[in-house]
Amino acid sequence: MILFKKTQSVCPICLRVLPAQRRAEDDGIYLDKVCPEHGAFSALIWEGDLRSYRLWAAESGISEPPVNARAAARGCPYDCGLCERHQRKGCCMLLEVTNRCDLRCPVCFAAAGDGPVKEPTLDEIARQYDFLLAHGGPFNIQLSGGEPTMRDDLPDILRIGRERGFSFFQLNTNGLRLAAEPGYAQTLKAAGLNTVFLQFDGVTDDVYRTLRGRPLLAQKQAAVRRCADAGLGVVLVPVIAPGVNDDQVGALLRWALERAPGVRGVHFQPLSWFGRCALPRPERPVTIPRMLALIERQTDGRMAAADFSGGGAENPYCSFHASYLRREDGSLRPLARRAEGGCCAATSDDARTAVADQWSGEGRRADFAPDGALSETSALDEFLRDARRSTFAVSGMVFQDAYTLDLDRLRRCYICEVDPTHGMVPFCAYNLTDAQGRALYRT
Amino acid sequence: MEDRTYYSIDPRGKLRCVKCGVSLVKGGARFLYLDNGFPVELPVCPKCGFVYVPEELALGKVLAVEKALEDK
Numbered sequence A: 001m002i003l004f005k006k007t008q009s010v011c012p013i014c015l016r017v018l019p020a021q022r023r024a025e026d027d028g029i030y031l032d033k034v035c036p037e038h039g040a041f042s043a044l045i046w047e048g049d050l051r052s053y054r055l056w057a058a059e060s061g062i063s064e065p066p067v068n069a070r071a072a073a074r075g076c077p078y079d080c081g082l083c084e085r086h087q088r089k090g091c092c093m094l095l096e097v098t099n100r101c102d103l104r105c106p107v108c109f110a111a112a113g114d115g116p117v118k119e120p121t122l123d124e125i126a127r128q129y130d131f132l133l134a135h136g137g138p139f140n141i142q143l144s145g146g147e148p149t150m151r152d153d154l155p156d157i158l159r160i161g162r163e164r165g166f167s168f169f170q171l172n173t174n175g176l177r178l179a180a181e182p183g184y185a186q187t188l189k190a191a192g193l194n195t196v197f198l199q200f201d202g203v204t205d206d207v208y209r210t211l212r213g214r215p216l217l218a219q220k221q222a223a224v225r226r227c228a229d230a231g232l233g234v235v236l237v238p239v240i241a242p243g244v245n246d247d248q249v250g251a252l253l254r255w256a257l258e259r260a261p262g263v264r265g266v267h268f269q270p271l272s273w274f275g276r277c278a279l280p281r282p283e284r285p286v287t288i289p290r291m292l293a294l295i296e297r298q299t300d301g302r303m304a305a306a307d308f309s310g311g312g313a314e315n316p317y318c319s320f321h322a323s324y325l326r327r328e329d330g331s332l333r334p335l336a337r338r339a340e341g342g343c344c345a346a347t348s349d350d351a352r353t354a355v356a357d358q359w360s361g362e363g364r365r366a367d368f369a370p371d372g373a374l375s376e377t378s379a380l381d382e383f384l385r386d387a388r389r390s391t392f393a394v395s396g397m398v399f400q401d402a403y404t405l406d407l408d409r410l411r412r413c414y415i416c417e418v419d420p421t422h423g424m425v426p427f428c429a430y431n432l433t434d435a436q437g438r439a440l441y442r443t
Numbered sequence B: 001m002e003d004r005t006y007y008s009i010d011p012r013g014k015l016r017c018v019k020c021g022v023s024l025v026k027g028g029a030r031f032l033y034l035d036n037g038f039p040v041e042l043p044v045c046p047k048c049g050f051v052y053v054p055e056e057l058a059l060g061k062v063l064a065v066e067k068a069l070e071d072k
Helices: A050-056 A122-133 A154-163 A176-180 A184-191 A205-212 A217-230 A249-258 A288-298 A348-359 A378-390 B055-069
Strands: A002-010 A017-025 A028-035 A039-046 A092-096 A140-144 A169-173 A195-199 A233-237 A263-270 A319-326 A332-334 A391-397 A415-419 A423-426 B007-009 B015-017 B025-033 B036-044
Touching (some): A002 A028, A092 A122, A122 A154, A122 A415, A140 A154, A154 A169, A154 A184, A169 A176, A176 A184, A176 A217, A184 A217, A195 A217, A205 A217, A233 A249, A249 A263, A249 A288, A249 A391, A288 A319, A288 A391, A319 A378, A348 A391, B025 B055, B036 B055
Parallel strands (some): A092 A415, A169 A195, A195 A233, A263 A391
Antiparallel strands (some): A017 A028, A319 A391, A415 A423
């Protein structure tokens, strides 16, 4: 047993802030804490020894303060908005445009459909865009919910964002309306949508029955077809739940690769225990090393754990990613990881551009100067054209719940929910719930 | 650091190699990055092989290719 690097966390029962200690054992890294009222808690945060944990990434010391930050009074995680002690200015902002949903998933971080309908008006959404511009924007925008396509004025929401200079929009959706309504994907694209961030948990219907309450595979497949036909980029987003679909990681990747370049990549979200979650929290939830091992084993090594690295702008223990060039014979070549330490020097803006370029349905290519009389550089043009078509991204984010929350990680979060009362709230603070399901920020 | 000039532009706008005193001509060159080679043609000195890479090319397409080859 080795104790290392203290941090802070919260009590999973009452959410009070507690000192926390990282503890390395042979089978994993644990986060330990003791609440004077509710006792001791220990949560697995990494499967693997201390060496593997440290090799994953060097944490960057780059400071990138939020723009027009609010004063810190009570301390993290109670002053989000963002506060002056936050270490990232923000990359992707989630706008929850409704809490209505046409599914009632047993697993939903937003607990959509619970409580009265909440839907900001177009004027209120315009004010949220303006707030973002005054606080470091434009950012990448994810329209989320609930199910955003429940609103018939979704194209207007895209348009008023475009008018304000936001240039990358992704839609977090279950895909049902995209599948059912011919022309809907084209309508959203014409209004300014780049990418569909599609709930897509597996390649068999039993997975959807467990996680979504009913079989949905046919609709998901139809949604992907319609988006690809409309020129919208598609990113498949599987929640990975132990014992439910952790045996479908390879099948999901193969299914996605067969539909590239329409499908731009797969973004895994190991299940987190916040919001509404009908599944019991296991002793060993899915961590980054487990996710990478599942990818490697179930793709027979075509995608290897060593191809992946941690996020450069956010805390590297929050996410993992690799990009591959698909060759004509179907083989994959991992793109080079940046030089040692280089990946950790990325800023929120670097990440914002990289995500927008990779996930967009159609090129966001800059215009280049034409060749002069003595130059001929078509080899570079051909590569750029092919690289866009043949680059496939595999990534994932491990959200924190009240058991695993590490305030060092939270302070580097660059994915925020936009809240009319609180401002920009880091995703894992916004969705954090205590043992009774009460949230700090989500009302 | 010594300021060295490798090329000049004559009154007709033609590029010249300062070392050899001759005009650059269109010639084969190759960009190499992360195990990838890109055959191109650029202004080169026919005597010493000096290759002139226009700034807009270096900061445009070449930088875009570098970024595409690097994983972010």
